[in-house]
Amino acid sequence: GDGTLHLMSISKRKKGTKPTYEDLMGLFHQKPLEPLEYEMRPIDEAEYEEVMLDSVEGGSIVAAIFGIIKGMVGPAVLYLPRGFALSGFAVAIPAMIIATITYVYSATRLLQCWKAESDKICLSMEKMEEIRLLLDPNAGEYGGSAPYGSVENGQKSSNNKMLTYPELARRAFGKASFLISGGIAAMQFGVCLTYLIFVPQNLFEATKTLFGVEVPKQIFLVFMLAVEIPLCWVRDIRKLTPINILATALIAFGLVSVLAIALFDPDANLDNSGSEYNSFEEDLSGLFQQITQLPRIQPTWGLFIGTSFFCFEGSITLIVPLQEAVYKREDRKRFPYVNQKVISSIVFFYVFFSIICWASFGDSVQTALTASLPKGVLTTMVQFAYSIAVIFTFPLQAFPALEVVCQTTETKAGKRKISENTSILKRNIVASIIIWLLGGVAIIAIDYLGNVVSLLGSLVGIPIALVYPPLIHNTLVPESSRTTKLLNYIVSIVGFFGAIAASYTTIASWDEGAEG
Template identity: 20%
Template sequence: MVPWSSLLEAVFHLCSFDPTKATMSTERLRNEDYQDYSSTDASPEESPSEGLGNFSPGAYQRFGESNNTTWFQTLIHLLKGNIGTGLLGLPLAVKNAGILLGPLSLLVIGVVAVHCMGILVKCAHHFCHRLNKPFVDYGDTVMYGLEASPSPWLRNHAHWGRRTVDFFLIVTQLGFCCVYFVFLADNFKQVVEAANRTTNNCHNNETVILTPTMDSRLYMLAFLPFLVLLVFIRNLRVLSIFSLLANMSMLVSLVMIYQFIVQRIPNPSHLPLVASWRTYPLFFGTAIFAFEGIGMVLPLENKMKDPQKFPLILYLGMAIVTVLYISLGSLGYLQFGASIQGSITLNLPNCWLYQSVKLLYSIGIFFTYGLQFYVPAEIIMPFFVSRAPEQCRLLVDLSVRTAMVCLTCFGVERVSIK
């Protein structure tokens, strides 16, 4: 019988690795989730701080595939993933914090969000370099990080870190999709109900008596088949086309909003610099919801043709997003003051020019649904597809996607019925 030591030396020799650098714990060998540790050059006893301290970003040389997304497509996805329904509620959020504290808090939240995204990408790069993997996802990053912890308990339960992160990512991203269903239904319903009283005169913002139409839940059902077809697109490169369309429609609607709120801004002296502490949690909740793109960071980086450019794209994209959040939130509150509503579109005049803002923004949210849906789909699909026969895998994939879209639709309907 061949001694185990000789067998291990032969394997390491074939893989061109020094066996003295490949020490690993018994727990790792027994864990079936860690099948790719033969290429690591660090033991689990190495502290995370030491590993990250010795890691040089320039040493990370993962190359994407030729059919992956370009830097421009990744930037488009990043912008689209962060600009959603939460943006329209930021003027009310600034009201709940104060005209001074609100913008400052948005800036701090933006800096913290970008810093955390940067740390996440750096940790993912570290484990890719250390384990010789092409990429790692959120769950793997947490799992490998816990396994490198000095605590034996955390090392032995590292797989629960991955499962916990995957669970909360699924809940968060599908929650965004539920909000998109409500936003689409409510905005189209408002436009249809106000159509008889909508004029071409945008100077007089008169109160409009809405003409009742069908229930919002019926509007949700009307959007359901189109969103199902949208999530059948499983390639980020193809989705970038829809992200570009969404960004263009949202850009036009935001330009129209900005050109209205910058005109004849009232004297802000009567606005409080710092609002009551009782309303600050409302600001914080809205602001955190607005920064909704953190779930897209690693999937976008993993699908890049040239991932070395991602940190620059991340900082550029998030700088644009943060400036947009602060400016719209501040100017919207300055323009409408205490009368600002939950969505700034509700404060716009009831004319066709500004009603089109709701339609254009709704088109952008419609296409954003596919991008937000991409993250939970990437987590859930392998579980079902890997257990299906080879000839049925495509059918299983499309069926599970359809069921997940229906869940986001009927879950919202059930809540609204109650």
């Protein structure tokens, strides 16, 4: 519908049918000395149903690039100007550079793990196919599974088990991989928590401008929970595609509008000169002067360490599936390089965006950037647009984390079979409880969005991006050089202690990040 290619893993399974009494009795009356007669018949498609095992966007390298952009560019970019203001550009810019370098390093290591495991699977499948054809030369004529990892010329590169970040962790660490799966789920729930704080702040400012009434933020939060809980009951994520497209368009509109307001400030460009060109020139000149006067270092600079990693929004979890989904073999080889270029370009835009907005809106800029915009029609439109976009993004962000939690609870409950309706009801109850719990935390932290962002980036974002990928690489790619393994350990250790230090700094200076 939106022009995005979708690569899905679809298998066929026999629909359940009960054998008749005659069928069962026939098993005991077979004449062993007579040759068995049978006839080959085409598969009746009515006997089979399609089951989606995994799905990931991709297909071409262009689609993969859009997947990277869509996975990384979200509301988190609006949190950065406040982070720059709290830290100073002499800290913020180097922090963003270091975060980007280490992020790209870890992403590259994960892609190398993917290649190693993908090659193993490909070799194993080729061996199994040879054995299968030796045993039954006609086996290839009948139904079976179609691997999602197929590439050009019908060559298979994977099996029905999608190679993802958690799957690579499982292959590397076994049962201990629950730390990675749990961390990824915590990061996704954390992003959802920031949404529950961000939207009420936006709607508070928008309604105050439109109607002159200050509606408590908690009211908007309860309204948002009432909308999000039913949306999170949706089990087929493909049904959320239309609202995902709308959310993407609204986020793009919001980003462009915020940058335009910061650069040109339409509501302030009214002077008595009567010259629109002079006004534009004066705006840029004044903005440049403000940039040169920005403070280098602020006392609260420690809060930005976690923020610099949160801005990636856990998008490292998408890198491996996007690599897997690229169709052409030469594009698969190019993907790691393309990923580095795209990520670097996005971060460059983030730095540019943050400095421009910080200089334009001043040190009082809020973490929810749209709440700091000058009053006006365009500002109100942006606030409503971003609020709607975030409301629609919430269920998509929460979906993978909810699946992890629900699968875990089912495993803990044992092997007892339950009906489909009971399973759906149980999932909906779990989802509702989690969303309400997030809402409770949001009420407590309603004026501490910047601190929440920093703590999530420190406590969860840094381990996901720095600590685990190098260790996974050392396990799954044992033939790596000693230098590579040593560098992996260094990055992992630095990430571990960095996460502890940044988390402690955020908690210790919690009151300094208060807003509102």
